[in-house]
Structures are given as C-alpha cells and as structure tokens.
Amino acid sequence: MIKKLKNFYKNEINMITWNSWVQQAISVLRAFKKSSPEKEAEILLKHVLNIDYAKIIAYGERNLTYTQHIFLNTLLFKRILGEPISYLVNACEFWSIDLYITSGVFIPRSDTERLVELALSLSLSKNANVLDLGSGSGAIALALGLENPMWNITGIDKNNKAVQISKKNAVKLKIKNVTFKKGNWEKLQKKKHYSMIVSNPPYIAQKDPHLFTTDLKFEPKSALISGSDGLKDIKIICKIAKNHLKNRGWLLIEHGFQQARKVRKILLIEGYHLICTHLDYRGHDRITQGMWMKI
Numbered sequence: 001m002i003k004k005l006k007n008f009y010k011n012e013i014n015m016i017t018w019n020s021w022v023q024q025a026i027s028v029l030r031a032f033k034k035s036s037p038e039k040e041a042e043i044l045l046k047h048v049l050n051i052d053y054a055k056i057i058a059y060g061e062r063n064l065t066y067t068q069h070i071f072l073n074t075l076l077f078k079r080i081l082g083e084p085i086s087y088l089v090n091a092c093e094f095w096s097i098d099l100y101i102t103s104g105v106f107i108p109r110s111d112t113e114r115l116v117e118l119a120l121s122l123s124l125s126k127n128a129n130v131l132d133l134g135s136g137s138g139a140i141a142l143a144l145g146l147e148n149p150m151w152n153i154t155g156i157d158k159n160n161k162a163v164q165i166s167k168k169n170a171v172k173l174k175i176k177n178v179t180f181k182k183g184n185w186e187k188l189q190k191k192k193h194y195s196m197i198v199s200n201p202p203y204i205a206q207k208d209p210h211l212f213t214t215d216l217k218f219e220p221k222s223a224l225i226s227g228s229d230g231l232k233d234i235k236i237i238c239k240i241a242k243n244h245l246k247n248r249g250w251l252l253i254e255h256g257f258q259q260a261r262k263v264r265k266i267l268l269i270e271g272y273h274l275i276c277t278h279l280d281y282r283g284h285d286r287i288t289q290g291m292w293m294k295i
Contacts, residue, residue: 016069018045019060025076032080040085047089048072084215095143099169104161106223108139111280112200115254115287116143118278119198122250126150128195131244133185133237136223138166138178140198145170145178156183159222185237188244197241200254201233202226230256234263238270238290245292252289260285 016024022041029037045056048071064072075088084107086092092101094108095116101107119140124130128151132141135155145153155178157163166180185199204224210216216224226233234253241251251272255263260277267275272290280286 015063017061017063018049018056021045021064021069021072022056022060025072028076028080034079040079043085043089044072044075044079047091048075082215083218087218092137092139094139095146097142097146097173099137099139099142100165100172101137102161102165103218104220105159105165106136106162106219108137108200111282111284111286112140112254113143114278114280115198115200115252116140116147118287118289119144119196119250119252120147122196124151124195124250127152129193130154131156131188131194131197133197133199133241134201134223134233135166135180136162136200138169138180140200141166141178141180142169142173142175144198145175146173149177151177153178155180156185156188158182158184159220162223185233185240188240193244193246194249195246196250196252197237197245198252199237201237203230203234203255203259205230230259231262231266234259235266238263238266238272242270242272242292247292247294249292250289251292252287254287255285257284257286260288263288 022045025041025044026037029040034040042053042056046053048068078088079085086101086107087103090100090102092099092107095113099108130144130151130153132153132155135141135157138155141153141155144151155166160182163180163182170178170180202224203226204211206225206228211224234255237253245251253263264275264277267288267290273293275288275290277285278287
C-alpha cells in the first residue's frame with residue numbers, strides 16, 4: 001500500500017493525462033480501502049479542473065498542468081488521511097441538488113433522502129407549516145421546499161456556521177419558501193404550531209468507536225453525539241414536538257439502525273399514535289414516525 005503511494009507521488013512533476021491520474025488515484029484510494037474509489041477520483045478531478053463528467057470522458061487524454069497535478073495530489077493525500085470528500089470539494093449532492101458544504105457542518109447522507117421521501121408521502125395541507133429541527137446544511141428543508149413550493153418551512157440549528165451555510169444554499173438554489181434560524185429545539189416559540197416536524201438529530205453514543213476510526217472524526221461532534229446511549233436528543237424532541245404540532249400532525253425522526261425499538265417506545269410513552277418504523281435504502285431501520293392527536 002505504501003509502495004503504491006510512493007509510486008504515485010514520485011511522478012508528481014511528470015506530464016500525466018486526466019485519465020491516467022484518475023486511474024492512479026483509484027488504485028491508491030482502493031489500497032486505502034475507500035468505499036467508492038472510482039467516484040471519488042472523478043469528483044476530485046471535476047473539482048480541480050472545474051469541468052463536468054462529460055468533459056472528463058471527452059478530453060481525458062489532455063495533460064494536467066503542474067499546478068493542477070499538485071493540487072489534485074494534495075487533495076488525494078487529505079482524502080487518504082480520512083478527510084471527507086465533501087469537505088475537500090465543498091460540495092455534496094442530496095436529493096439531486098448540489099449543496100455547498102464546509103468543515104464544521106454535518107454532511108448529509110443519502111439515507112436521509114428516505115426521510116424526505118416519507119415526509120412528501122404524507123397528506124398535508126397545501127400551505128402546511130413544516131419544521132426541521134437540527135437543519136444543518138439545510139438539506140432536508142431545502143429538498144422539501146423544492147418539492148412543495150407552497151409549504152412554509154423553517155429550519156432551526158444551534159450551530160451558527162450551519163445556519164449561515166443553509167442560508168447560502170437557499171440563495172444558491174433560489175428556494176424562497178424555506179427560512180433558517182439559529183436556535184435550540186428546547187426553546188421553540190410556544191405559539192407556533194406545525195403540520196409536520198422532521199429531524200435528523202445527533203444519535204451516536206459518546207463512546208461509539210466509529211467516532212474515532214472513520215471519517216466521522218472530521219465532522220462536528222455536536223451533530224453526532226447524543227449522550228451515553230445516543231438517545232438524549234431524540235427523547236427531548238419527542239417530548240417537546242407534541243407541544244408544537246397541530247392536531248394530527250406528524251413527527252418524523254431519523255435514528256440509528258439499532259435504535260428503532262427504543263424510539264418507538266419513546267414515542268409511545270409520550271402519547272403519539274400510528275407509530276411505525278421505515279427502512280432506509282440499504283434495508284436498515286432508519287426513520288420512525290408518529291402522529292400527535294389531541295384526544
């Protein structure tokens with residue numbers, strides 16, 4: 001593995017084509033056990049050259065400039081060390097929209113698209129008020145706003161940097177029915193009520209080994225860790241959400257794939273109805289929903 005890396009960098013000043021660099025980068029990424037080496041190599045090349053995938057295919061035999069080559073190798077080395085690809089290129093695709101992402105902000109995952117899909121499947125009024133708790137980069141709120149321009153959507157996050165990034169994404173995507181605010185879900189406006197509350201809160205236990213051995217070590221811990229069992233924030237959300245939901249309003253929560261039974265129990269204790277868990281795209285328990293009914 002180390003030999004492959006040395007061979008890759010010893011040719012740093014030599015002329016090399018776009019295609020050749022991609023193939024060498026794939027080999028290095030694969031050696032360091034990255035899950036999507038082909039995709040990541042192309043993402044890095046696309047970012048540095050500021051081109052689309054069609055041009056990579058059409059002009060793959062062009063040579064990299066010295067500066068491009070150095071920049072690409074620098075990004076590749078950072079990726080090998082574990083820095084998330086989204087932070088390296090300041091971008092992440094979610095629900096077929098391109099989000100601006102930077103370090104210090106949680107990176108949305110593809111499984112969270114399932115939360116968006118389920119939210120869209122619910123029968124809400126045309127002008128529904130929707131709340132996204134822990135909105136991060138704005139991924140969920142913006143996807144919902146894009147699909148339902150008449151909905152009035154509010155995203156709340158306690159991370160000031162995340163709020164600024166989400167606002168930037170709303171402007172970039174020209175989505176005008178979504179508002180982002182800095183705030184804490186324990187201090188919501190008492191008079192405001194919503195047809196639906198969605199959340200992808202922190203749900204990782206504070207001693208989970210994945211926090212220190214995977215790409216997660218680069219992401220903000222406040223967006224990941226939730227007490228000793230990973231359920232602290234989910235318990236708070238389930239408790240306070242019912243005070244801000246309209247009658248027959250829905251709460252949808254993303255959680256860890258081993259937490260579904262406990263989340264259903266929390267919702268049941270808090271008095272929700274029609275509680276059920278949905279699978280993500282990999283077949284894991286991921287989203288649990290419940291309806292608040294005033295009886």
